[in-house]
Amino acid sequence: MKFYLGCLLRYTINTPSTLVFNIHVVNSNYQRISHEKLNLQPGVKFEEYIAPVSGNRYVRVNAPVGTLEVNYEATVELSDFSADPNTIPEVTIADLPMETLQYLYPSRYCQSDRLMGLVQSEFGELEPGYSRVSAICDWIYNKVTYISGSSNSETSAYDTAMQRTGVCRDFAHLGVAFCRALNIPARFVSAYAYGLNPPDFHACFEAYLGDRWYLFDATRLVPLNSIIRIGKGLDAADVAFATLFGSVQMAEMKLFVEPSQVEQLDKASTEAMAIAIS
Amino acid sequence: MKFYLGCLLRYTINTPSTLVFNIHVVNSNYQRISHEKLNLQPGVKFEEYIAPVSGNRYVRVNAPVGTLEVNYEATVELSDFSADPNTIPEVTIADLPMETLQYLYPSRYCQSDRLMGLVQSEFGELEPGYSRVSAICDWIYNKVTYISGSSNSETSAYDTAMQRTGVCRDFAHLGVAFCRALNIPARFVSAYAYGLNPPDFHACFEAYLGDRWYLFDATRLVPLNSIIRIGKGLDAADVAFATLFGSVQMAEMKLFVEPSQVEQLDKASTEAMAIAIS
Amino acid sequence: MKFYLGCLLRYTINTPSTLVFNIHVVNSNYQRISHEKLNLQPGVKFEEYIAPVSGNRYVRVNAPVGTLEVNYEATVELSDFSADPNTIPEVTIADLPMETLQYLYPSRYCQSDRLMGLVQSEFGELEPGYSRVSAICDWIYNKVTYISGSSNSETSAYDTAMQRTGVCRDFAHLGVAFCRALNIPARFVSAYAYGLNPPDFHACFEAYLGDRWYLFDATRLVPLNSIIRIGKGLDAADVAFATLFGSVQMAEMKLFVEPSQVEQLDKASTEAMAIAIS
Amino acid sequence: MKFYLGCLLRYTINTPSTLVFNIHVVNSNYQRISHEKLNLQPGVKFEEYIAPVSGNRYVRVNAPVGTLEVNYEATVELSDFSADPNTIPEVTIADLPMETLQYLYPSRYCQSDRLMGLVQSEFGELEPGYSRVSAICDWIYNKVTYISGSSNSETSAYDTAMQRTGVCRDFAHLGVAFCRALNIPARFVSAYAYGLNPPDFHACFEAYLGDRWYLFDATRLVPLNSIIRIGKGLDAADVAFATLFGSVQMAEMKLFVEPSQVEQLDKASTEAMAIAIS
Structure with a gap:
């Protein structure tokens, strides 16, 4: 799948200020950037x-x-790895790659300890x-109501x-925290997502299962294979x-x-297949 | 049912101190004291x-x-009111006695607002x-594990x-908070309880339904008709x-x-009957 | 001092609803109502x-x-008791009236335990x-900034x-909690206050010292002798x-x-005198 | 300064378990390891x-x-950088190295946002x-009491x-959180420390000032130049x-x-000099 995506952000600056953006998509084996452009007005360094x-x-x-x-703006080609969910095990602490710990x-x-x-x-x-991670997403989807504006920058998984109630960021935090509390490595993912209405930055999460990081989205707002990653981190603090x-x-x-280009995006596929994009 | 009950408390006093006890059973229409004795050693006022x-x-x-x-020590006779649970409705705010508000x-x-x-x-x-209050008790009984020492004096329903995890006090706080969040008046009850093993002060709660306060005990440790009330209040802060x-x-x-005296205490009865002792 | 005071509250009712008001001033020895009127439109019971x-x-x-x-609306006459602050001691737990405990x-x-x-x-x-209670008020006044809208119904002293940051309610909660943590009985007071700009319901607190409840207001927005009490309670939950x-x-x-009628209200007096209105 | 240091840890393993240790000192320009040995009994991989x-x-x-x-055990030589505190400024967000953000x-x-x-x-x-960071350390030292066992693994700076009350870990968390809330990059440091009595793992923190990370220890238990670093991270979660x-x-x-070897460790020096060991 190839996507053309981008954002326009406009700010009123009242005093000389510093802004740190994390809006560029990641360039990786699973996600290749073929074109990209950043423009600032005024043309500050x-x-x-x-x-x-x-x-x-x-x-x-x-x-x-x-x-x-x-x-x-950027044009990005996703070539995600997919696998049969039934074949993907949790990994014992003894066998996890040490960089996932x-x-x-x-x-x-994501206060998993609490x-x-x-x-x-x-x-x-x-x-x-x-x-089991799917069951976590079901729980969140069924028990948490997606309401715009129902949370703020202090709202945590706890x-x-x-x-x-919450928004995609909160759904993702909850998924991450629940996984960690089961000793499953999990991390927060910020993303562009095709099909989100109204368009907005999206958030979902990854859990380390089998031999790689699999993507999960407890909001079920878009198919997994239409998520284009911006950042990954411990939680939203890393990738605002x-x-x-x-x-x-x-x-x-x-x-x-x-x-x-014209391609098929099949929502049903997200249910049936496990997707990894890291 | 008539019970003979009591407690012995011994303290080491390192500096002149003040102790406030709430260990006397309440004397009411439903709970009549026929004999009672308090003894302090040394014989301070x-x-x-x-x-x-x-x-x-x-x-x-x-x-x-x-x-x-x-x-x-005291001898107390309980004459609780019992009713068919199926006939007991919740009461609208408009119809609640104002002293229950x-x-x-x-x-x-019991931070019901949160x-x-x-x-x-x-x-x-x-x-x-x-x-519905029974369903609350089921939820607590099924999802919270009774573990001695798992909570402390700061532990709240939240x-x-x-x-x-928790002890009887925590189970009661949770029941009270859940009821209040549904606009059902609820209060904390401290008590002696026959059949508790090891013997200890017990805690349960009351919800206002129909035309009176009904007793509930999410721990299911003893039958409702073997609970002899000491105090009632907003929560444990009132009746330590x-x-x-x-x-x-x-x-x-x-x-x-x-x-x-020899009497029948039938555990099964607690399931079938609603009990009020206030 | 005699005050003429009142409020107009208008609500849009979307479904048949129940509203509980605590807007009537208290009638007591220190605060005598000479005229009072409540009018509801429509004229519901x-x-x-x-x-x-x-x-x-x-x-x-x-x-x-x-x-x-x-x-x-009401006309109320205040006849507060005042005393020299230097003569007012804290009371030991041993000597407190038991109803203040x-x-x-x-x-x-007011989670004084925390x-x-x-x-x-x-x-x-x-x-x-x-x-010492004055020092508590100074601390609050100096370290907490009064900002309208900076807190909500879940905001606690903690x-x-x-x-x-906070509003009068939060200042009062903090005063109450700090006093209790020092074993000084303290309670929340809701009130009308002369001189508040813009006019609004006010909140302050009382501490039990010497032989009565003394009034304190950590906001310093109005003189203590221009506060007309509505309700008192453990905290705002009791007297919304x-x-x-x-x-x-x-x-x-x-x-x-x-x-x-024309009378002198001297702000300086609040600094110099301790006031009791209960 | 050259230190010979080490630890012995013994565990009772009830079920086959995985343990992750962070007890090795870091090898860096400021801290050179000349000898090191790890021994496990039994000799598991x-x-x-x-x-x-x-x-x-x-x-x-x-x-x-x-x-x-x-x-x-290890032998480590510290060659810390020191500077006159009066010459060390805070750095604006605009000028901070991006890896410190x-x-x-x-x-x-360290919930600096809260x-x-x-x-x-x-x-x-x-x-x-x-x-200003020194003032933060003074505040912590003066207002927080060091009490062994007064905190647990859930205790945060908040x-x-x-x-x-707290232990070195809590003092460090507070220092880190306070700095971040002032937009000063700060991180948690775990360490061996010469002079700690009883000997234990120590924790302190670093703040990014001027052109490097400076060390701070709000416990004042040991001189800064007798701290040998194990790990650094966002907080204790990274370097247990x-x-x-x-x-x-x-x-x-x-x-x-x-x-x-016999060397002078002058406690007074910590007050006078700013030390960097990263």
Whole structure:
């Protein structure tokens, strides 16, 4: 699948401010960028940083007072790996690649240590494997209501487990936290997503199963194979699409994601197949 | 049913201290005291206070350095009201007696306002009535594990909903908080209980349904008709069996509860009948 | 001092709803009502309830779909007791009237048990007495910023101690919680206040010192002798001016408080004198 | 300074378990290992992992039922950089190296986002620079009491700011969180420390100031130049000295740190000089 995507972000800058963006898609074996463009108005200098290991791409902009407009677009080809969910096991701590261990530990928005009781009670006796992470997504989908504006930047998985409302970010935090509480490495993924209505930045999560990171989306808002990754991290703290230092207001945000040629996107496939894009 | 019950509490007093006890059973239409004795060693003076409205009985003791031993015993006759659970409705806010309204509001250990999301998701669509409070007790019984020492004096219903472990006090707080979040007045009850093993102070709760307060015990440790009330309140903060001001350690605690004559206590009956003892 | 005061509350009722108001001033030795009027439009029936012990006055209204307008006015004469702050001691637990003990325990919004560490660190070594409660008010006044809309119905003293922003309700909760953590009985007071700009319901608190309840207001927005009490309770949960059950929106709220004749209100006096109005 | 240090850890393994250790000192320009030995009894295989970027060294051991004994020792030479505190400024977000930005964001135990209010109120108006981080350490040292066993694995900076008790880990979390809330990059450091009594793993923190990471220790238990780093990370979740998966109990823990030759360790120097060891 090939996608043409991008975003327009416009900010009102009241005092000289610094903005850090994580809006560039990752370039990887599973996700190849064939064209990409970043445009800033006014044409201030910016600095790009590619995080080692994750490959997340951050851009820092020092903006003068006035309006800052950020335009990003890219054409990306996804070639995801897919597998039969029934064949994908959980991995014991003894056998996990050591670089995945850090994704077992609690983080700001995914306090898995404080969710052990709930997780053992709800999922502890389920058969281990891909199906258990699917059961986690079902639980979230059934028990948490997606309501725009129902959470804020302080809302964590712990809160969402109680409040039972949230947005994609909260659904993803809950999935990550539940997996970690079962000793399944899990991480947060920010993304563009084709089919999201209204278009917006999306969030989902990955769990390490079998021999790789598999993608999960408890919101069920889009098929897994229409998710184009921006960043991955412990939780949303690592991959906010914009972090603002200074007196800054967002004035406008627009996203678009479209297939770059006519292709079939079959929603049903997400149910049947496990997808990995890392 | 007639019970002979009591407790022995022994404390090591390191500095002159004040202790407030709530160990006396309540004297009411449903619970008649025929004999009662309180003995303090050393024979310090004490002050008794019967709270207006609740009828809870508090004793304040100013203890000198050394050992304080408190011996309490009473003979009590219960004549509980029982009814067919299927006939007991929830009451609308419009029709509730106004003195029950205070039991709709959140308290220290029963933060019903913060549990609305969970409660709506888990119980919001159940048929209103006695059966819904029973469903709450089932949920607690099935999802929370009774483990001695798993909670402390700061543990609230909010915590227990997450940790899924607790003792009778935590089970009661959860029941109270869940009911309030459904606009059912609910209050905490401390009690002696026949059949508890090992003997200990017990906690359960009451919900206002139909035209009175019905008793519920999510621990299912004893039949409802073997519970002899000490105090009722918003939560455990109101009816701690002992509140210690000073440098005091508990050295010993013993309780006993026995039928004062041979009678039948049928566990099955608690399932079938709704009981009110207020 | 004599005040003429009142409020107009207008609600949009979307479904038949129940509203419970606590807007009537208390009638007591220190606060005598000489004239009072409550008007509801439409002229639905209402039920008044005077809580035993506290004397708080609640009104329950079952409102049909449409608009509900509540008009309340009263003329009240305050004859507060005042004393030299330097002569007012803290009272040991051993000597407190037993009916004040309940105000030592933590409540939903005043979790004094969880604030012990902070309170010991900040106030533990201050000289006991009226001056220590004044020091608490100074701390709150200096460290917490009054910002309209900075808190919500879930905000507790624990939160405010951290967030350092709030409104009068939060300032009062913090004062109550800090006092209780020092074993000083304290309770929440809702009130009309002369001089508040813009006019609004006010909140402050009382601490039991010497032989009575003294009034404190950490917001320092008005002189203590221009506060006319509505309700007192463990915290705001007990004395919300309006509790809404149903689909209801507030459409308008207006308050007025004026001296019923020309009198001197001297702000400086609040600094110099301790005031009791219970 | 040259140190000879090490630890003995003994565990009772009840079921086959996996243990992940972070007890090896880091090898860097500032901290050179001249000799090192790890011994496991029984002689099970283990896997070592050096985290990219941080250089933290983790060892994973799959232990059979029985006893596991871990012996580690090393000789390390510190050659810390020191500078005059008065010359060390804070760095604006615009000028920070981009790899330090991740240490501005909240983490599990350092929820800087939730501490903004307290931090602005307590430190917001202090002169920026090394001296402001020193003021943070003073605050922690003066307001938090070091009490062994007063915190647990769930205790976060948010909790400690309230409870005002903790151990070195909690002091470090608080320092990290406070710095981040002021937009100063900060990270957690686990370490061996010469002079700690009783010997134990130590924790302190680093803040990015001027052109490097400077070390701070709010416990003031040892001089800064006697701290030998093990790991650095967002918080303790990244660098636990042992993470246990399975049914495992610690049976014994011993540490030793000694100067490998006679040298002067001057406590006073820590006050006067800023030290960097990264």
